Amino acid sequence: MEQQKVLLTGGNLLQAHTWKGLLETSGIGVDLRGEALMGGVGELPVDMQTVELWIDAEHLPAAKNLLANLDVVHPQWQCVQCNEVNDGSFELCWQCSSPRSEQHN
Numbered sequence: 001m002e003q004q005k006v007l008l009t010g011g012n013l014l015q016a017h018t019w020k021g022l023l024e025t026s027g028i029g030v031d032l033r034g035e036a037l038m039g040g041v042g043e044l045p046v047d048m049q050t051v052e053l054w055i056d057a058e059h060l061p062a063a064k065n066l067l068a069n070l071d072v073v074h075p076q077w078q079c080v081q082c083n084e085v086n087d088g089s090f091e092l093c094w095q096c097s098s099p100r101s102e103q104h105n
């Protein structure tokens, strides 16, 4: 059995599946683990879910590179009020001060 390492922890199930898809597109197999997958998902608020991405140890550096390039830890978001694109570390739109609320195109 190959040795696996946690690539990252946190985020929600939706994000985790997005990252998993990106990594698998690059040929890196990913296992999702975490309490959000154990059932009862509907009972937990999204921000209470913890999802872990596990990958083979040999792929860890490449995967970290990929995710760093994608800036997944602080993804940018687009303000629904003024369409300004904000850095993921901001909780308010820097232009119009609207609370963070992402566009879904």
Ligand SMILES: [Zn+2]
Pocket (backbone or CB within 6 Å): 079, 080, 081, 082, 083, 084, 093, 094, 095, 096, 097, 098
């Ligand atoms: Zn705005």
